[in-house]
Amino acid sequence: MPPRTLAELDALRDECKAMVTKRAGLSAGAAVLPIPGLDIGADVSLLLEMIPAINRKFGLSPEQIEALDPQLKKIMLVAITSIGSELVGKLVTRPLLLKLLQRLGLRLATKSAAKFVPLLGQALAASLSFGAMKLVGNAHVDDCYAVARKVLLAREEPAT
Template sequence: MLIRSLAELDRIRDECRTMVTKRSAVSAGAAAIPLPGLDIGTDVALLVEMLPAINSKFGLTPQQIEQLDTRSKRLIVVAVTSIGSEVIGKFISRTLVMSLLRKMGTKVATKSVVRFVPFVGQAVAATISFGVMKMVGNGHIEDCYQVCRQALLEEARQSTVIEIGPEVAE
């Protein structure tokens, strides 16, 4: 693993949250413009770029995982499996992102329809878009955080050596 401490892990999580907030603002801006397909296209493009960037910050891209030693790789795979993430350690494709957005179906559909209502609709669409992007991004950050934390703690547990010295007779 590239991350060596819980403090470093917390710092990376904070950096990624800042990135998600910025991308969410871009998504909200695109949702406020009443052009058909612009909002979904923007969201897909943002997620296809953002999810791998988050994976990379946490050291969880397929390439980074492949470079780990066997023991570390096993710890990551076990942690990813226990979390049940669909995007950690995977190649992020448009198809995968579209499947994530489909899971948010009602919110995405509401955003797409409501933005054609002048002024109020655009504000509502922007708010929904911001919220969906934050929810997807921050959810992925938390999954990555938990995977790294679990692997880091397990690695520390496995490498802890207890020395038993000679008994002291009185």
């Protein structure tokens, strides 16, 4: 159910950012292990779960958007388009996430290479993994917040 007040929306943003921090910690834990490919697989799995969960919390999953009345749906789709997000209101798939992760390519390549340097490399890989997950997750939360806020304010405007 989408938030009905700005206070609910702010609380929801805080809740989602806490979820992102928790998932970033799990990503960092996977990055410490010196097993090739484990960290990328873990990141994709975490994102496949986290991004749709954030969408649902803000009332922005494809199913929730489809169930809206046509006028509100139109407002929401315009808001989503205006922020240019590839993940808000979309069905999140592995290829879509891999495309997103390619943009973080240098950071991910550094993370993968760094973890094979004893101790210091693993710490660097964990911090890069944590940072990348926080970056992607918090950006998505901010995008969802922006869309939900636009829709909430549009609902509150008096009809003319």
